[in-house]
Amino acid sequence: MPRLAGPNLERAKETIGLYPQARSALVPLCHLAQEQDGWLTPEAIEHIAELLGLTPVEVLGTASFYDMLHTDPVGRNLVGICTNIACLLAGAYELMEHAEETLGISAGGTTTDGQFTLEELECAAFCDKAPCVLVNYRFFGPVDNAGFDQIVDDVRAGRLAEDIPSHGTLSRVRREGGLQVPADEVATQRAAADAAKRERGAR
Amino acid sequence: MSFLDAPRVVTSRFEYEDSHTLSRFVSTGGYDGLRQALTMTPEEVAAQVDASGIIGRGGAGFPTGRKWSMLRPAPVRYLVINGDESEPATFKDHALITRDPNQLVEGALIAAYAVQATQVFLYVRGEFALGLERVQAALNDAYRQGAVGRDIFGSGFSVDAIVHPGAGAYICGDETALLESLEGKRGFPRVKPPYYPAVTGLYGEPTIVNNVETVSSLPWIINNGGAAFAAMGAPTSTGTRVFALAGDVMRPGNYEIELSKPTFRDLIFAPELGGGLRPGRSLKAIVPGGTSAFWIGPDRLDLHLDQKAVADAGTMLGSGSVVVMDDTQCMVRAAWRISRFYHRESCGQCTPCREGSGWVENILRRIEAGSGHEDDLDVLLDVCDNISPEVSWPSKWPPQQTTICPLGPSIPPAIVSSIGMFRDEYMVHIKDGGCPFD
Numbered sequence A: 001m002p003r004l005a006g007p008n009l010e011r012a013k014e015t016i017g018l019y020p021q022a023r024s025a026l027v028p029l030c031h032l033a034q035e036q037d038g039w040l041t042p043e044a045i046e047h048i049a050e051l052l053g054l055t056p057v058e059v060l061g062t063a064s065f066y067d068m069l070h071t072d073p074v075g076r077n078l079v080g081i082c083t084n085i086a087c088l089l090a091g092a093y094e095l096m097e098h099a100e101e102t103l104g105i106s107a108g109g110t111t112t113d114g115q116f117t118l119e120e121l122e123c124a125a126f127c128d129k130a131p132c133v134l135v136n137y138r139f140f141g142p143v144d145n146a147g148f149d150q151i152v153d154d155v156r157a158g159r160l161a162e163d164i165p166s167h168g169t170l171s172r173v174r175r176e177g178g179l180q181v182p183a184d185e186v187a188t189q190r191a192a193a194d195a196a197k198r199e200r201g202a203r
Numbered sequence B: 001m002s003f004l005d006a007p008r009v010v011t012s013r014f015e016y017e018d019s020h021t022l023s024r025f026v027s028t029g030g031y032d033g034l035r036q037a038l039t040m041t042p043e044e045v046a047a048q049v050d051a052s053g054i055i056g057r058g059g060a061g062f063p064t065g066r067k068w069s070m071l072r073p074a075p076v077r078y079l080v081i082n083g084d085e086s087e088p089a090t091f092k093d094h095a096l097i098t099r100d101p102n103q104l105v106e107g108a109l110i111a112a113y114a115v116q117a118t119q120v121f122l123y124v125r126g127e128f129a130l131g132l133e134r135v136q137a138a139l140n141d142a143y144r145q146g147a148v149g150r151d152i153f154g155s156g157f158s159v160d161a162i163v164h165p166g167a168g169a170y171i172c173g174d175e176t177a178l179l180e181s182l183e184g185k186r187g188f189p190r191v192k193p194p195y196y197p198a199v200t201g202l203y204g205e206p207t208i209v210n211n212v213e214t215v216s217s218l219p220w221i222i223n224n225g226g227a228a229f230a231a232m233g234a235p236t237s238t239g240t241r242v243f244a245l246a247g248d249v250m251r252p253g254n255y256e257i258e259l260s261k262p263t264f265r266d267l268i269f270a271p272e273l274g275g276g277l278r279p280g281r282s283l284k285a286i287v288p289g290g291t292s293a294f295w296i297g298p299d300r301l302d303l304h305l306d307q308k309a310v311a312d313a314g315t316m317l318g319s320g321s322v323v324v325m326d327d328t329q330c331m332v333r334a335a336w337r338i339s340r341f342y343h344r345e346s347c348g349q350c351t352p353c354r355e356g357s358g359w360v361e362n363i364l365r366r367i368e369a370g371s372g373h374e375d376d377l378d379v380l381l382d383v384c385d386n387i388s389p390e391v392s393w394p395s396k397w398p399p400q401q402t403t404i405c406p407l408g409p410s411i412p413p414a415i416v417s418s419i420g421m422f423r424d425e426y427m428v429h430i431k432d433g434g435c436p437f438d
Helices: A007-017 A022-037 A042-052 A056-063 A085-089 A092-103 A145-156 A183-202 B022-027 B032-038 B042-052 B064-069 B092-099 B101-115 B129-145 B175-182 B212-216 B218-224 B226-230 B264-269 B307-312 B331-345 B351-368 B376-387 B412-432
Strands: A077-082 A116-121 A133-135 A138-140 B078-083 B119-124 B160-165 B207-211 B240-247 B253-258 B283-288 B321-326
Touching: A007 A022, A007 A042, A022 A042, A022 A056, A022 B160, A042 A056, A077 A092, A077 A145, A085 A092, A085 B240, A085 B321, A085 B331, A092 A116, A092 A145, A133 A145, A138 B129, A183 B042, B022 B101, B022 B129, B032 B101, B032 B218, B042 B064, B042 B101, B042 B218, B042 B226, B064 B101, B064 B207, B078 B101, B078 B175, B078 B212, B092 B101, B092 B129, B092 B212, B092 B240, B101 B119, B101 B129, B101 B160, B101 B207, B101 B212, B101 B218, B119 B129, B119 B175, B129 B160, B175 B207, B207 B212, B212 B218, B218 B226, B240 B264, B253 B264, B264 B283, B264 B321, B283 B412, B331 B351, B331 B412, B351 B376, B351 B412, B376 B412
Parallel strands: A077 A116, B078 B119, B078 B207, B119 B160, B240 B321
Antiparallel strands: A077 A133, A133 A138, B240 B253, B283 B321
């Protein structure tokens, strides 16, 4: 089933229409598929290829380059701990050890109930609040051991559902409408502007 | 006048809780710069930016006015805003994106008008979920206000803008990798020549790629004039800059201060800024400009925050990041973690970077774990020399490059600096068979 369906298919087509070339919509469409299914399924990859006029392997070849695109299933919640320099100095590896104990998995693993996947992240640009933790790319920091357990408890109990959508959903704010100005209209304007500039230059 | 009194060019709204909202934006001069720009000719706008002397705030340090002037005349030309901030310990664009997204959109539109772009792409790092939401909301608001789209503010100038999410890859911060990514491909930096996207960019068309902080500065520059911006700092580094201060200081955070006049000591120790180290701690080393920069020691605290002064001292101001490390930190571990980052993020196109990053990470890991050999330091320095020929300590800037993009020469600085400054610490790890800080 996990092709892009219903409103998601409509959104995919709108997204493709925003770009001068369809292939540019590849990454946004992969995000959309993850929003629908939680990960990038083979069926979604095939469908995205179909929509963009590519082969599935071209889509997979691009998607596999990016850390955020998961071609294998992950938990409903992606818990990431940054361990890069600023977080390292603030005890990120000690926090990671604690997180592994709390969740009963090591970095890269998923809990048996499918609730959490734990990831070791590169710098997430939240360094004044090190060490930082991201749940589905929503930021927390600075986080100590007790704070980490609290976040996990809150997510488990659904107390953060409003702030943290399940894995895959990045922006909940949708673009309103497509492009306003057709390409040929822009081209005409630019040609006129260039002519005016040449005239100013000549004077 | 103290450097602390300089106007806030890009962070003026940071004091407000609702700094990201349209109502706060328009009640504090929002869109004034864009309106003003639209009354000028595109060349006049570009001339103000040129006069401001602003240097791109992404890290490479290229003058923005000069970049714009290199644009190849063509019917189609694109503007891409680089919001893929990923340089370790750099978090100023993240703040500008989430806390003043309207200013970013306004600045992007000023740039679009100046270079007469046919479409604007706001490329935002994928991990910045809140940032993506806020930039999209700001753009939706801009459409409603008539600030983007057809006939902007009745000026006759039309341009569309879209928000494009990244998907997690440090290398996409490199401008040609970012363009590949925007074309729906793996983020592989492009082989040069052609050197400049301004000549051959997105889909082969001339393209300007500008950093978030750079374009966020444009509303202020247009409102106050390029000369007012150039009057701050020094000719070698004009204006203000947001320094992202992190690590072992009392008050980590983003601080916008005048360039060139203050020193690293001011930034780290001034009570209004970093507030100094924790009680009883002493300064061991500073990573200026991002992890791709050579480190500096306490002896360089009086170095000015000036692009040229820092380059003359053998390193870079780069992305505006400053990481402070105190005497409780293990320098081998720090160098290992930085090397691990480059190993993970190397795109794999060039052998020195792909292979070298792995070798140095493995050797550093072995030393930190207590299984290092005495000749490991020579091997490390030799691998560094293969990645970036003649890399040495004391350092020289810029480093030499054997790879398509600067990720390669970004690998040696942490290693060469830590060995150069803390060879004894390495030797203790090797001789004692373990980390003395564990």
